[in-house]
Amino acid sequence: MKPKLTLKQIARELDVAVSTVSKALRDSDEISVDTRQKIKAFAKLYNYKPNNIALSLKNRKTMTIGVIIPEIIHHFFTTVISGIEQVANKRGYNVIICLSNNSFDKEVINMEMLANGSTDGFILSVAKETQQKGDYQHLTEVINQGMPIVLFDRVVDEIECDKVIINDREGARKAVQHLVDIGCKKIAIITTVDYVSVGKLRTVGYRQALEKNSIPIDENLILKIEDVENSDEEINRFLFRNDVDGIFAVNEQFSVSAIRGLNNRGLKVPEDVSVVGFTNGELSKRFIPSLTTVSQHGAQMGAKAANLLIDKLENAVAGEEKYTTEIIETSLIERESTLLNLPLKI
Amino acid sequence: MKPKLTLKQIARELDVAVSTVSKALRDSDEISVDTRQKIKAFAKLYNYKPNNIALSLKNRKTMTIGVIIPEIIHHFFTTVISGIEQVANKRGYNVIICLSNNSFDKEVINMEMLANGSTDGFILSVAKETQQKGDYQHLTEVINQGMPIVLFDRVVDEIECDKVIINDREGARKAVQHLVDIGCKKIAIITTVDYVSVGKLRTVGYRQALEKNSIPIDENLILKIEDVENSDEEINRFLFRNDVDGIFAVNEQFSVSAIRGLNNRGLKVPEDVSVVGFTNGELSKRFIPSLTTVSQHGAQMGAKAANLLIDKLENAVAGEEKYTTEIIETSLIERESTLLNLPLKI
DNA sequence: TTGTATGCGTTATCAT
DNA sequence: ATGATAACGCATACAA
Numbered sequence: 001m002k003p004k005l006t007l008k009q010i011a012r013e014l015d016v017a018v019s020t021v022s023k024a025l026r027d028s029d030e031i032s033v034d035t036r037q038k039i040k041a042f043a044k045l046y047n048y049k050p051n052n053i054a055l056s057l058k059n060r061k062t063m064t065i066g067v068i069i070p071e072i073i074h075h076f077f078t079t080v081i082s083g084i085e086q087v088a089n090k091r092g093y094n095v096i097i098c099l100s101n102n103s104f105d106k107e108v109i110n111m112e113m114l115a116n117g118s119t120d121g122f123i124l125s126v127a128k129e130t131q132q133k134g135d136y137q138h139l140t141e142v143i144n145q146g147m148p149i150v151l152f153d154r155v156v157d158e159i160e161c162d163k164v165i166i167n168d169r170e171g172a173r174k175a176v177q178h179l180v181d182i183g184c185k186k187i188a189i190i191t192t193v194d195y196v197s198v199g200k201l202r203t204v205g206y207r208q209a210l211e212k213n214s215i216p217i218d219e220n221l222i223l224k225i226e227d228v229e230n231s232d233e234e235i236n237r238f239l240f241r242n243d244v245d246g247i248f249a250v251n252e253q254f255s256v257s258a259i260r261g262l263n264n265r266g267l268k269v270p271e272d273v274s275v276v277g278f279t280n281g282e283l284s285k286r287f288i289p290s291l292t293t294v295s296q297h298g299a300q301m302g303a304k305a306a307n308l309l310i311d312k313l314e315n316a317v318a319g320e321e322k323y324t325t326e327i328i329e330t331s332l333i334e335r336e337s338t339l340l341n342l343p344l345k346i
Numbered sequence: 347m348k349p350k351l352t353l354k355q356i357a358r359e360l361d362v363a364v365s366t367v368s369k370a371l372r373d374s375d376e377i378s379v380d381t382r383q384k385i386k387a388f389a390k391l392y393n394y395k396p397n398n399i400a401l402s403l404k405n406r407k408t409m410t411i412g413v414i415i416p417e418i419i420h421h422f423f424t425t426v427i428s429g430i431e432q433v434a435n436k437r438g439y440n441v442i443i444c445l446s447n448n449s450f451d452k453e454v455i456n457m458e459m460l461a462n463g464s465t466d467g468f469i470l471s472v473a474k475e476t477q478q479k480g481d482y483q484h485l486t487e488v489i490n491q492g493m494p495i496v497l498f499d500r501v502v503d504e505i506e507c508d509k510v511i512i513n514d515r516e517g518a519r520k521a522v523q524h525l526v527d528i529g530c531k532k533i534a535i536i537t538t539v540d541y542v543s544v545g546k547l548r549t550v551g552y553r554q555a556l557e558k559n560s561i562p563i564d565e566n567l568i569l570k571i572e573d574v575e576n577s578d579e580e581i582n583r584f585l586f587r588n589d590v591d592g593i594f595a596v597n598e599q600f601s602v603s604a605i606r607g608l609n610n611r612g613l614k615v616p617e618d619v620s621v622v623g624f625t626n627g628e629l630s631k632r633f634i635p636s637l638t639t640v641s642q643h644g645a646q647m648g649a650k651a652a653n654l655l656i657d658k659l660e661n662a663v664a665g666e667e668k669y670t671t672e673i674i675e676t677s678l679i680e681r682e683s684t685l686l687n688l689p690l691k692i
Numbered sequence: 693t694t695g696t697a698t699g700c701g702t703t704a705t706c707a708t
Numbered sequence: 709a710t711g712a713t714a715a716c717g718c719a720t721a722c723a724a
Contacts, residue, residue, distance in 0.1 A: 004491050006701060017711040022703060032709055047487070053402045053463035054701035057716050062399070072424045081418065085445065094459055096442040099431065113440055117399035117717090141393070145350050256632045263634065283629060286602045288609065352717060363695045368719060378693055400717035403700045463701090 005048045014042060056117065064094040065309055066119035068110055070102045070127045070154070074251075075281030076298050077125070080152065083302025084123060091310050093120075104129040108138045120313050121148040123305045126156055132195045148312035150305045154197055162308045163325040164301050168198045171294040171330035172205025173212075175248050175276040178292070178332055180213045182340060184246030184274055188221040190235060190254040192228075199224075202250045202278065225254065236261040247275045252283040255291050259337070274338040289336035301328045351394045360388060402463065410440040411655055412465035414456055416448045416473045416500070421598075421627030422644050423471070426498065429648025430469060437656050439466075450475040454484045466659050467494040469651045472502055478541045494658035496651045500543055508654040509671040510647050514544045517640040517676035518551025519558075521594050521622040524638070524678055526559045528686060530592030530620055534567040536581060536600040538574075545570075548596045548624065571600065582607040593621045598629040601637050605683070620684040635682030647674045 007025075011018045016035065024031045024039035025048070031039075042048075056062045065088055069077045081097060088095045098114065100107035107127045114122070122142065130136070131154060139159050143149055152164040179187050189206045192199030203222065210217050223238045225231045231254065239261040247262075249255040255277030259269050269275050269289055277284055280295035304326050353371075357364045362381065370377045370385035371394070377385075388394075402408040411434055415423045427443060434441045444460065446453035453473045460468070468488065476482070477500060485505050489495055498510040525533050535552045538545030549568065556563050569584045571577045577600065585607040593608075595601040601623030605615050615621050615635055623630055626641035650672050 002490060007703095008701075018701090019703080019705095019712075020710055022701095023710090026703085030709065035709080049458065049462050051403075051463040051701050052459070053399055053408070054716090055703090056399045057397075057403055057700090057718095058702050058704095060716070072418055072427070078418045081445070082447070096444070098442070099427070101428070112395065113398070116395050117397045144348060253628075253632070256634075260632075260634060282599075283632060286599070286606075286629060287633065288602075288606060353719095354717070364717090365696075365719075366694060368717095369694090372719085376693070381693085397717050400700090401719090403702095403716090404718050404720095406700070 004051075005043075005046050006051070010039065010042060010046075010048065014039060062118060062120050063092060064096055064119055065306070066111075066114040066122050066124075067095055067097045068100055068107060068114075068122065068124040069097070070100050070125055072099055074279065075283075076153075076279045076296055079296075079298030080125075080302035080305070083299035083304075084306045085302075086299070087303045087306035088310070091306075093306075093310060100127040100130075102128040104133055104135065111138050111142060115142050115145065115147060119147070121150070121309045123150045123152060123302075123309055125153045126151070128154075128196060131156065131197060148309055150309045150312075152301055152305045156197070160323055162305075162312065162323050164305045164308065165325065165327055166198070166296050166301065167327050167329050168201035169205040169208070171278065171296070171332075172202035172248065172250070173209045174205075174330065174332050175278070175292075175294050176206050176209035177213070178334070178338060179246035179248060179274055179276060180209065180215070182274060182338055185215070186218075186221065186242075186244045187215070187246040187248060188223065188238075188242060188244045190223045190225065190238070190247065190249040190258055192250060193224050193226050199250055206248055228253075232257050232260070236264060240265060245273055247273060248277075249275065250278045252277055252279050252281050252291070252293075255293075255337075256283060256287060259287075259289075269337050270339050274340070276332075276338060280333055284333075284335070287337075289339075292335045292338040293333050294330045295333050296330055297328055304328065350397075351389075351392050352397065356385065356388060356392075356394065360385060408464060408466050409438060410442055410465055411652070411659075412457075412460040412468050412470075413441055413443045414446055414453060414460075414468065414470040415443070416446050416471055418445055420625065421629075422499075422625045422642055425642075425644030426471075426648035426651075429645035429650075430652045431648075432645070433649045433652035434656070437652075439652075439656060446473040446476075448474040450479055450481065457484050457488060461488050461491065461493060465493070467496075467655045469496045469498060469648075469655055471499045472497070474500075474542060477502065477543060494655055496655045496658075498647055498651045502543070506669055508651075508658065508669050510651045510654065511671065511673055512544070512642050512647065513673050513675050514547035515551040515554070517624065517642070517678075518548035518594065518596070519555045520551075520676065520678050521624070521638075521640050522552050522555035522592075523559070524680070524684060525592035525594060525620055525622060526555065526561070528592075528620060528684055531561070532564075532567065532588075532590045533561070533592040533594060534569065534584075534588060534590045536569045536571065536584070536593065536595040536604055538596060539570050539572050545596055552594055574599075578603050578606070582610060586611060591619055593619060594623075595621065596624045598623055598625050598627050598637070598639075601639070601683075602629060602633060605633075605635075615683050616685050620686070622678075622684060626679055630679075630681070633683075635685075638681045638684040639679050640676045641679050642676055643674055650674065 007018050007021045011021045024036045085095050098110040150162045155163045191203045194200045235257045247258050262273050267273055277291045277293040280293050284291035284293040353364050353367045357367045370382045431441050444456040496508045501509045537549045540546045581603045593604050608619050613619055623637045623639040626639050630637035630639040
């Protein structure tokens with residue numbers, strides 16, 4: 001067990017000054033070719049690696065970006081992360097991920113921890129609880145300290161910073177339009193409570209699509225799930241008391257619950273009812289029937305967010321005070337759950 | 347934009363020495379109650395938070411543990427992470443997560459980055475590619491530097507360190523036994539290639555269960571998936587050329603592909619064929635039919651791993667040289683996919 | 693009770 | 709061409 005080589009040790013070993021070693025390793029031409037070679041050989045041999053902590057302290061830059069997401073279960077977030085990582089790594093940054101588990105407190109704690117020197121900036125999607133609470137002090141504080149933040153997906157309007165959002169409204173509109181196009185007349189939406197920004201927007205898209213097609217909006221067909229834990233039962237009851245021929249669900253879980261609810265009532269998807277979901281994850285791809293769904297292009301979103309953040313980090317001096325909001329368009333992926341009269345297959 | 351308060355600034359502002367501030371904030375009784383109060387009030391007012399980087403450098407301890415996992419898509423890993431976080435946070439540690447995406451190179455890079463000062467120790471599940479390659483230098487190197495490592499799930503025998511593993515063999519045995527118990531005679535296994543340690547062990551369990559029940563092993567009924575990308579087709583072909591009444595699949599994806607393959611052949615689950623999977627994730631819970639599956643108790647596994655690691659970190663002086671291998675037992679969760687002659691419901 | 697000095701590992705500046 | 713020194717932010721042993 002050799003306790004990690006430092007410049008000082010190399011210096012002592014080779015009987016030169018620490019600064020000489022430092023320069024030599026960085027290939028400074030202040031140092032003679034001879035000693036440079038000698039030092040580099042030694043360092044290589046004993047596998048010297050500079051201590052990142054010391055570097056961070058010195059440079060007041062960590063070259064890492066912190067990502068805080070509400071939950072990792074949603075496949076969507078994993079795709080965003082890979083988009084972030086791809087860009088970040090290419091541009092020389094590392095990524096560290098923290099989970100808020102949709103808890104306000106955990107979000108605050110994680111941010112404070114990372115903000116105290118561990119990170120140069122943040123990419124984050126705010127926790128459900130935070131949106132509900134409407135308390136964004138931890139965000140403003142970090143911004144005031146000069147750390148750039150990029151919000152994605154679950155953004156908050158009150159905060160001035162770069163943002164990357166899905167065009168949720170339009171995605172929902174497209175989804176519902178598709179249901180209309182294949183002949184659905186009584187289209188329900190299963191959505192979240194309004195304080196979840198994306199749920200609200202998707203509900204707006206639903207209304208717009210119906211209006212555009214002159215289909216009267218029946219408020220009974222709008223189900224807002226409050227308690228996700230018991231969403232199954234709620235959806236089941238909802239489907240027993242309403243007759244529908246099309247369902248738009250704002251996430252994978254709700255889609256699947258809906259299909260099960262319909263089955264319980266003896267209805268089949270897509271023969272009796274068509275279903276469109278949101279988020280193109282494992283569940284949508286593999287379910288039987290596979291789900292027609294709105295794909296959010298998470299990787300693209302992550303890439304965009306990372307680029308925005310790093311741009312800000314590297315132009316900190318030039319000090320652009322302008323913030324942009326990038327909008328990622330969705331695309332509808334048609335699968336079995338809206339396929340009428342066709343044999344089921346992959 | 348105020349650029350982050352430091353001890354030095356507080357000292358200047360209050361016209362005292364830096365060390366006085368430092369001591370006051372740590373409530374040292376070397377400092378008079380008066381000044382202590384004054385300094386603490388000031389710090390509180392301007393929201394002083396010590397710089398973690400500086401602390402790490404000083405203490406040569408980061409109080410964070412690095413977690414490296416192959417992929418985040420598997421629900422299993424997310425449960426492990428939450429187990430790790432729970433314990434780590436309780437014991438005062440932070441967690442940072444990196445993904446190897448099953449790539450050897452990325453695993454090495456991530457480890458090197460984190461090992462250079464960012465972390466006190468590692469919890470990791472090795473990448474598929476790493477297991478295939480059999481190159482574990484990056485692990486031994488980190489261990490040699492005195493950083494403790496805890497391996498979980500996909501472990502490697504050649505490395506001496508603490509380990510937490512699922513009892514994969516026994517879990518598989520239980521799964522297959524269940525199939526036998528409900529009357530299956532021709533039981534297939536859909537598994538991974540042998541270099542994936544857990545796949546191999548689950549295959550062993552399959553064989554043991556059959557032997558124990560005096561069911562002859564038909565090698566044709568053992569399907570080892572090499573190329574996960576095209577596993578759907580492979581499984582489909584497999585099911586067309588073999589008649590089975592029970593299937594044990596070593597992960598959620600394979601289970602679901604199998605069910606689809608059976609459907610393609612006009613066979614129903616569970617009426618015609620029973621299916622048991624591994625990993626109690628979203629897919630298993632929500633699929634129709636819901637899947638009987640081997641639950642791996644990921645959170646428990648993560649908690650155990652974190653405790654082992656932190657124990658090592660905090661007893662570093664006492665220097666125990668003993669390594670333990672904890673075995674997490676699985677439990678079988680029975681759901682619709684092995685439920686005969688019963689109406690389907692949640 | 694308070695302040696000074698030193699060091700954690702690095703690099704940049706300024707000697708020699 | 710090489711070396712000494714200061715600084716990043718903090719904690720601590722020691723001096724006053």
